[in-house]
Amino acid sequence: MTTKMFGAPVQRREDPRLLTGEGRYLDDLGHDALAAAFVRSPHAHARILDIDVADALDVEGLVAIYTHEDLDGKVADRLPLLIPHPTLTNPMTGYCLAPEMVNHVGEPVVMVVATDRYIAEDVCERIRVHYEQLPVVVGLERARAADDLVHAEAPGNVAAHMVQEVGDAGAAIAAAPHTLALSLEIERSASMPMEGKGVLARWDGDEESLRLYSSTQTTTGVRAAVAAKLGLPLARVEVVAPDVGGGFGVKIMHPWPEEVLVPWAARRLNAHVKWVEDRREHFISSAHERGQLQEVEVGFDDEGRVLGLSVRFWHDNGAYTPYGIIVPIITSTQLLGPYKPGAYRCEFSSLFTNTVMVTPYRGAGRPQGVFAMERTMDAIADHLGLDRADVRSVNFIRPEEMPYDHGLLFQDGRPLTYDSGDFPATLDKLKKLVGWDDFAAYRIEAESQGRRVGLGIGCYVEGTGVGPYEGGHIQVETSGRVNVSTGLTSQGQGHQTVFAQIVAEELGVRLSDVHVTTGDTRRFGYSVGTFASRAAVMSGNAVALAARNVREKALRIAGEALEADPGDLEIVDGVVHVKGAPDVSIALSTIAVLSNPLRYAFDESAQIATQFSGNADLSKPPVAEDEEPGLEGKDFYSPPRATFANGMHAAIVETDPETAEITILRYCVIHDCGRVINPVIVEGQVHGGVAQGVGGALYERMVYDDAGQLLNASFMDFLMPYASEVPFIETDHLETPSPLNPLGIKGAGEAGCIPVSAVIASAIEDAEGFPITSMPISPHELWELRHRHAEGLIPALHHGSRAAAPPVPSA
Amino acid sequence: MTDSTTGPEQTSEVTLHVNGVTRTAVAPARRLLCDFLRHDLRLTGTHVGCEHGVCGACTVLVDGAPVRSCLMFAVTAQDHEITTVEGLAPGAGQMSPVQQAFTECHGLQCGFCTPGFLTTITAYLQENPDPTQAEARTSISGNLCRCTGYQNIVRSVLRAAEITKEREAT
Numbered sequence: 001m002t003t004k005m006f007g008a009p010v011q012r013r014e015d016p017r018l019l020t021g022e023g024r025y026l027d028d029l030g031h032d033a034l035a036a037a038f039v040r041s042p043h044a045h046a047r048i049l050d051i052d053v054a055d056a057l058d059v060e061g062l063v064a065i066y067t068h069e070d071l072d073g074k075v076a077d078r079l080p081l082l083i084p085h086p087t088l089t090n091p092m093t094g095y096c097l098a099p100e101m102v103n104h105v106g107e108p109v110v111m112v113v114a115t116d117r118y119i120a121e122d123v124c125e126r127i128r129v130h131y132e133q134l135p136v137v138v139g140l141e142r143a144r145a146a147d148d149l150v151h152a153e154a155p156g157n158v159a160a161h162m163v164q165e166v167g168d169a170g171a172a173i174a175a176a177p178h179t180l181a182l183s184l185e186i187e188r189s190a191s192m193p194m195e196g197k198g199v200l201a202r203w204d205g206d207e208e209s210l211r212l213y214s215s216t217q218t219t220t221g222v223r224a225a226v227a228a229k230l231g232l233p234l235a236r237v238e239v240v241a242p243d244v245g246g247g248f249g250v251k252i253m254h255p256w257p258e259e260v261l262v263p264w265a266a267r268r269l270n271a272h273v274k275w276v277e278d279r280r281e282h283f284i285s286s287a288h289e290r291g292q293l294q295e296v297e298v299g300f301d302d303e304g305r306v307l308g309l310s311v312r313f314w315h316d317n318g319a320y321t322p323y324g325i326i327v328p329i330i331t332s333t334q335l336l337g338p339y340k341p342g343a344y345r346c347e348f349s350s351l352f353t354n355t356v357m358v359t360p361y362r363g364a365g366r367p368q369g370v371f372a373m374e375r376t377m378d379a380i381a382d383h384l385g386l387d388r389a390d391v392r393s394v395n396f397i398r399p400e401e402m403p404y405d406h407g408l409l410f411q412d413g414r415p416l417t418y419d420s421g422d423f424p425a426t427l428d429k430l431k432k433l434v435g436w437d438d439f440a441a442y443r444i445e446a447e448s449q450g451r452r453v454g455l456g457i458g459c460y461v462e463g464t465g466v467g468p469y470e471g472g473h474i475q476v477e478t479s480g481r482v483n484v485s486t487g488l489t490s491q492g493q494g495h496q497t498v499f500a501q502i503v504a505e506e507l508g509v510r511l512s513d514v515h516v517t518t519g520d521t522r523r524f525g526y527s528v529g530t531f532a533s534r535a536a537v538m539s540g541n542a543v544a545l546a547a548r549n550v551r552e553k554a555l556r557i558a559g560e561a562l563e564a565d566p567g568d569l570e571i572v573d574g575v576v577h578v579k580g581a582p583d584v585s586i587a588l589s590t591i592a593v594l595s596n597p598l599r600y601a602f603d604e605s606a607q608i609a610t611q612f613s614g615n616a617d618l619s620k621p622p623v624a625e626d627e628e629p630g631l632e633g634k635d636f637y638s639p640p641r642a643t644f645a646n647g648m649h650a651a652i653v654e655t656d657p658e659t660a661e662i663t664i665l666r667y668c669v670i671h672d673c674g675r676v677i678n679p680v681i682v683e684g685q686v687h688g689g690v691a692q693g694v695g696g697a698l699y700e701r702m703v704y705d706d707a708g709q710l711l712n713a714s715f716m717d718f719l720m721p722y723a724s725e726v727p728f729i730e731t732d733h734l735e736t737p738s739p740l741n742p743l744g745i746k747g748a749g750e751a752g753c754i755p756v757s758a759v760i761a762s763a764i765e766d767a768e769g770f771p772i773t774s775m776p777i778s779p780h781e782l783w784e785l786r787h788r789h790a791e792g793l794i795p796a797l798h799h800g801s802r803a804a805a806p807p808v809p810s811a
Numbered sequence: 812m813t814d815s816t817t818g819p820e821q822t823s824e825v826t827l828h829v830n831g832v833t834r835t836a837v838a839p840a841r842r843l844l845c846d847f848l849r850h851d852l853r854l855t856g857t858h859v860g861c862e863h864g865v866c867g868a869c870t871v872l873v874d875g876a877p878v879r880s881c882l883m884f885a886v887t888a889q890d891h892e893i894t895t896v897e898g899l900a901p902g903a904g905q906m907s908p909v910q911q912a913f914t915e916c917h918g919l920q921c922g923f924c925t926p927g928f929l930t931t932i933t934a935y936l937q938e939n940p941d942p943t944q945a946e947a948r949t950s951i952s953g954n955l956c957r958c959t960g961y962q963n964i965v966r967s968v969l970r971a972a973e974i975t976k977e978r979e980a981t
Contacts, residue, residue: 013915018922019906021856021897025923028855060819118841119820193956194860194868194923239819245858246957279861355814492921492958543841680917687960688920715865715955752960 005505006743009680012497013516023243026198026276028217033200033272034063036262037120039110039127040285041102044138044354044708045150046131048100051110056126061119062595064269065127066111066261069686075264079255082221083324086486087162090154092352093322096264097694102131103150103319104354104706108257113265113273136354136708140293140314143351150319150352152292159317160325160350162799164332165484166407167343172308180379182572184294186314186368186757188702191361192720193491195245196277197286199258201266203273205513209236210263215244217489218253218529219519225255226263241519247491247679248692249360250287253323276800283713288702289327289361291316294367296376298341304391307342311335314440315350318357325350327358329411330463335369335786336406336416336424337461339377339395339648344408348401358490360531361362362692366754371775372462374758378765379460380407385799388762389427389436396423403739405515405529411532412466414641420736421461421646426670429430429732430457452657453665456763457650460756464644464673464747465537465738468748471526472543474503474550475632478596480512480574482507482590484546486539493535494681495747499543501677502743506547507554508571509588523714526636533747536677541637549633557591557631592631597622643738645746647671648754649690651727653763662698662764664727672734678765682748683731689752691726696753697760697776699725770794783800825885838885844878845869847885848895856896856926858957863929867954870927872897877931896926899933909933909967918967920958926972927954932968941972945968 017023053065068076079093098109110127114120135148143157150157173179196742200213210232215240217224223239226232244251258275266273277286282506285311294313300306312671332346377395381388385656395403399422408417431437439455446453475483484503490496500514518539519530528538555566558576562569562584570579576591578584597616601607617624623629634644669686674680699719703711712718736742755773764782765772770789772782825842827837829852838852843862848854848871857880862870864882871880872894899907909932912918919925928951935950936942942950947968948961956964 012917014922015919016906018919018925019896019910019913019929020900021854021895021926023856023922024853025858031850031853118839168834192957194866194921194955195858214941243923244921245860248957279863342967392945488825492919492923494920684917684920684959684963687962688958689960691960692957714863715861716863722952722955723948723965727959729960729962773894 005501005511006677008501009678010497010501010511012494014494014496018243018383019711024309025195025243025245026200026213028612029213029242030200030274032273033119033274034113034115034192034269035117036265036273036275037112037117038127039112039123039124041098041105041107041109043131043133044104044105044136044242045134046102048098048102048129049132050130052128055128056123059123060125061115061118062123063113063115064265065123066097066265068095072230072744074262075175077258079322080225081324082322083326085160085324087123088160088321088325090159091321092151092154092159093259094320096261098681104356105710106281106356108285111126111261111265113269135211138353138355138706138708140291140316140351142172143316143353150354154528156354157352158349159321159352160330162329163345163347164408164672165345167465169308169345171309172343173297173299173310175300176307178383179297179299180383181378182296182375183773184296184372184375185373186290186292187699187776188288188291190289190702191248191250191252191359193246193248196279196282197251197256197258198276199262200274201263203263203266203270205270208686210267211262212237213242214243214259215251216254216500217247217491217531218254219489219521219531220525220527222254222489223521226260227259229255230264230267235728239521239729241489244489244491247530249289249531251491252529253287255361257450263659279715280713283718284356284710286356288318289357289358290368290696291358292331293558294372296372298376300380302384302385303394304384305394306339309341310345310751312628315348315349316353316358317350317354318353320357322357323359326411327360330365331369333408333410333416334461334463335373336423337370337373338397338459339373340397356705362689362750363753366462367462367693367757370458370755371758373762374755374762375773376456378762384799389431392459393424393427400426410463412642417641418461418644419738421644421672422736423646426646426648426672426734429734430648430668430670433670433732434652434666448659449653453652453654454763454765454767454768455652456759456761456766457648457649457761458758459648460754461644461646462533462747462751462754464533464645465639466532466534466641466642468528469636470528470538470542471524471634471636472539473524473632474543474546475630475635475677476550476588476592478589478592480513480587482509484543485515485517485520485523486543487519487524488530488539491530493685494534494678498677498681499539503547504536506544507551509574513574533749534752537602537643537741537745537747538637540677540745541743542635544743545635545637546633549635550631552586552632553595554591554631557594558586561586561594576614588631595631596629600695602772612709624625624695629726637741639740642788643674643740644748645673645748646753648749649759651759651763651769653760653767655764655767655782658781660786662779662782664694667727667729669729669731669752670734671731671751672736673748673751674738675735675744677731685748686731686752687729689750690729690756691721693753693756694726695712695721697757699776765797769797771797825889827888827891827893829893830895840884840886842885842919843881844883844888845884846881847881848880854895858923858926860924865955867925867931868924868928869929871953872930872934875934877934894930896929899929907933907973908978909936910965911974912971916963916966916970918959918963923953924956928956928964932971936975937971940975942968944969
């Protein structure tokens with residue numbers, strides 16, 4: 001029997017390379033390429049009056065300086081609107097290089113190409129751009145007030161306004177025995193992968209063809225966009241994602257100005273050109289996420305059952321909307337979590353500001369939605385004096401109600417219908433793991449030591465594995481090597497391992513014989529990309545289906561060779577056997593030879609496939625009808641709709657009574673992503689997600705001043721958590737298979753970060769005894785809140801401060 | 812701008828002892844050690860994450876001590892012993908205890924920050940071959956990782972200490 005591979009905690013195939021310095025990331029390629037650098041706008045909103053390059057022209061090593069005037073064809077046009085939507089009535093995208101207006105600090109204005117990056121930056125420093133500064137819109141409140149406009153074309157600074165409603169939420173709330181209203185706020189953060197973006201273009205002037213390497217989450221998307229912009233046939237453009245040093249969403253956005261300009265310049269210069277983003281560039285000219293203001297109205301009964309929920313929120317989309325309004329749509333739909341809201345209405349406005357644009361960052365709108373819903377659940381529990389877990393429980397969709405249709409449209413334009421999940425079981429596990437029922441005693445004990453502790457909880461449902469499709473191709477070489485390719489890309493998720501596990505299991509080959517390639521359009525041209533926790537679901541199922549095709553073909557050929565019924569055959573460790581007669585066998589490598597009738601033998605094994613080998617049935621053509629040469633197969637997986645993973649987190653925090661320092665003492669996760677391919681990798685995804693969530697809850701924010709300058713655009717000032725800030729994460733799993741796909745899997749990539757701000761807010765509130773409505777929260781802010789609470793400006797929780805004594809801040 | 816020279820930049824020969832091999836290349840005085848290693852010596856295992864000394868991805872060992880190679884000029888490293896991630900393994904196709912521990916404990920995901928962790932931990936375990944869990948966590952708390960949440964890196968530090976002892980015992 002081949003060792004069971006699906007579900008096994010196997011070590012990663014990619015590690016030996018990455019651990020010994022053999023990884024190849026974007027800037028590890030193209031040492032001899034010309035280097036690009038950019039002059040970027042220092043102003044958040046301005047008109048370009050003049051660009052003076054005179055002082056830069058005689059720098060030794062300068063190759064070219066380009067402004068918008070130099071751009072030609074579609075490269076001079078606006079960048080594409082990737083995801084249009086009927087409610088996105090004022091979409092706005094930027095240019096590769098700004099022609100007249102700049103709308104955020106960091107927008108590219110001039111491109112410089114030189115013999116090396118140091119020199120390119122020297123040139124940038126010598127270029128003088130004169131601007132007329134214009135009024136700046138920063139923050140949702142100023143955007144909403146619309147005293148100034150980011151784009152004259154977008155009145156009220158409104159990019160999109162969308163309403164979805166199921167039932168009559170207003171009437172349901174009005175008729176409910178209890179009602180509450182909450183005002184909530186969540187700030188910006190960003191994906192912030194350790195490797196920024198980067199592009200290397202190799203223009204081949206002889207072939208008139210382009211090979212583009214990009215640190216991207218979608219090579220097929222970049223390929224199509226670049227070919228369209230440059231007016232090249234798709235057949236002359238290949239795009240490869242080398243090793244990518246993290247993505248977390250920001251690299252699904254495409255084409256970036258640099259992804260168009262670098263190949264454009266390479267063609268123009270008939271050269272290889274490279275651009276590698278530096279950290280400051282990544283802060284001010286890629287993308288951020290999260291920032292929202294939310295207003296919640298909820299009506300509920302005596303048990304805390306929600307009868308009507310109405311949410312309005314304002315979403316800061318920054319200066320442009322190339323990625324459409326995916327983030328606020330996800331907020332508005334995934335807000336519902338594991339609950340039945342009764343009647344539900346959600347209205348949002350997506351607003352322009354003179355800041356870096358907003359595109360998905362791990363969680364993609366869900367952390368905000370979960371924050372709104374979970375703050376509401378805690379508020380209901382407090383209002384009624386009920387246990388917070390119990391209030392959640394009465395609102396759960398029960399397992400027997402699956403599939404559950406919310407009556408809304410999800411981000412893929414398809415019905416928001418949960419496929420499976422056992423929320424009560426998840427909650428039970430969480431309560432046991434964190435010791436929910438023992439916490440009161442723990443709190444009393446802590447208080448007796450002068451310590452202040454709180455327990456928080458957060459639940460979420462995550463739509464994963466959205467379509468439209470992914471594909472897989474598998475080819476067995478005559479050496480027995482199994483090549484697997486799929487079009488979507490990898491940024492550390494271990495795809496080379498998990499897809500190999502799936503293929504090894506489905507095909508009956510050794511894991512060590514399987515070699516997976518992702519994100520290379522030379523190998524697989526049809527793909528969407530890696531986002532929305534979709535890679536395992538989409539490509540995992542696609543490679544499984546492809547493997548089944550290869551297996552069927554192998555058994556067909558083996559059946560003929562062994563004169564056996566294919567139904568009586570099995571494949572173990574790459575050898576086809578007659579079941580029960582292991583000696584009657586033929587290796588897949590030999591089947592690969594037989595599958596490809598040859599004229600020319602290239603080695604000894606190939607001789608048996610040549611036309612004079614005497615093996616052929618002369619009454620038939622060498623390749624049978626409906627058959628193709630080669631032991632290979634391809635298939636695609638296209639789901640009817642997303643599959644919904646879920647999870648629940650709980651945390652115990654301690655807040656220092658004097659300093660308001662916030663420490664996470666315990667962090668517990670129950671996670672259900674259906675059938676698990678590799679538990680070690682899933683756990684790693686959860687850990688990483690939680691760490692990003694902790695960053696977003698306690699440390700990370702984008703600090704813009706009123707002039708639109710990002711004041712903390714460095715790792716010195718933007719506080720990403722180190723090991724010292726991330727708690728030990730305790731995990732447990734449920735495996736509720738998805739009925740939607742052959743492997744029963746759901747996505748896991750984003751889960752960890754989704755509820756963390758909600759959980760930490762819940763825990764701090766529990767410790768302090770007054771509502772926490774804005775995240776992230778720093779010790780300083782908590783200290784201020786304590787003062788305001790002590791002054792009576794912030795009311796105490798209804799049913800008390802769960803803490804025995806109300807907090808009294810020291811002066 | 813005070814510097815108005817636009818002619819070719821002055822360069823000098825820089826000689827380093829990298830991973831036990833003497834390497835020489837010509838570079839301008841402002842060439843960062845990380846860029847020199849990566850682009851002049853083509854040792855691209857050392858990665859650059861922030862260029863301002865915070866993330867630690869570019870950490871290499873200079874005479875055995877961890878140094879952020881983005882904060883050091885190549886010329887400053889003249890004649891010093893440099894160890895990069897490429898020089899950690901005892902031989903081709905082998906892994907050092909720290910590298911081995913990372914693969915056993917799933918201590919890496921995208922792998923971009925990893926070389927800086929590997930060099931940092933290698934030096935740390937020389938200093939403290941038997942760390943506690945808390946010490947292991949502290950030892951890596953100067954390096955940023957955006958993928959792993961650090962938990963499996965902490966495990967890797969502890970496992971690397973074990974592997975070191977196991978190898979010494981055989």
